[in-house]
Amino acid sequence: MKIVKQTSSLMIIKDRNIMSFLFALVFASIGFLIILSPDFLNADPPKLLGVPFLLIGLLLMFNIRMYTIIINKGINELSIIWRKLIGYGKDEYDLNEINQLDLRTSDDSKRLVFILKDGEEIILPLGDIKGVMGTKLSSIKSIGENIANFLDIKFIKIRSKSLVESLYTVQEIIREKRSQNDKREDTYKN
Numbered sequence: 151m152k153i154v155k156q157t158s159s160l161m162i163i164k165d166r167n168i169m170s171f172l173f174a175l176v177f178a179s180i181g182f183l184i185i186l187s188p189d190f191l192n193a194d195p196p197k198l199l200g201v202p203f204l205l206i207g208l209l210l211m212f213n214i215r216m217y218t219i220i221i222n223k224g225i226n227e228l229s230i231i232w233r234k235l236i237g238y239g240k241d242e243y244d245l246n247e248i249n250q251l252d253l254r255t256s257d258d259s260k261r262l263v264f265i266l267k268d269g270e271e272i273i274l275p276l277g278d279i280k281g282v283m284g285t286k287l288s289s290i291k292s293i294g295e296n297i298a299n300f301l302d303i304k305f306i307k308i309r310s311k312s313l314v315e316s317l318y319t320v321q322e323i324i325r326e327k328r329s330q331n332d333k334r335e336d337t338y339k340n
Contacts, residue, residue: 151163151164151165151289151290151293152164152165153293153296156296156300158223159222159223159224160220160221160222160223160224161220161221161296161297161300162218162219162220162221163218163219163221163293163297164216164217164218164219165216165217165218165275166216167214167215167216167217170210170214171211171214173210174207174208174210174211174214175207175211176207177203177206177207177210178203178204178206178207178208178210178211179207180200180203180207181200181201181202181203181204181205181206181207182200182204183200184199184200184203184204185200185201185204187200211235212234212235212236213234214234214235215232215233215234215275216232216233216234217230217231217232217275218230218231218232218233219231219274221245221297221300221301223245226244226245226246227242227243227244227245228242228243228244228245228248228264228272229241229242229243230242230243230272230274230275232275243264243266243272245301247266247267247268248264248265248266248267248272248301248303249265249266249267249303249304250264250265250298250303250304250305250306251263251264251265251294251297251298251301251303251304251305251306252264252265252305252306252307252308253290253291253294253305253306253307253308254308254310255307255308255309255310256309256310260290260291261273261274261290262274262290262293262294262297291307
């Protein structure tokens, strides 16, 4: 993910997803090489195991999306364009409707989310980044700050609750409900 162009009225962000594409290509190539090996049908273990490698690799290659996000103040439009090997799509939004940009982090991913004035959320597809020990956090944070400064909107960092915090919250709700039920039983007994 990278900001490839920025002027006073235009920002273009691209995520080419090259690593995923290369992984799928290697996977398909391994399957193809297994299939082409001598003694394809008579080998022990059977070389037919190369067929799933080839098919899964090809399926991944044809389903990987490359994203381009265009923020154009001149025409007041946010465009999210995705391309695959076969096909493309485009979503467009009005910049005046965008209220804020959130950076939502959890233990394993980071994502950027536009919040519209009516409460609708637009999840930027290039924000779902899984980093190792926070390596990608600074990249997505700086891109989010650049977008927010460019659009002159609020940029809010939100950390998701951990599993322990979520379980504690559930435990507190259960305790509260039990105490309410105990109070009701006491009023019925009196």
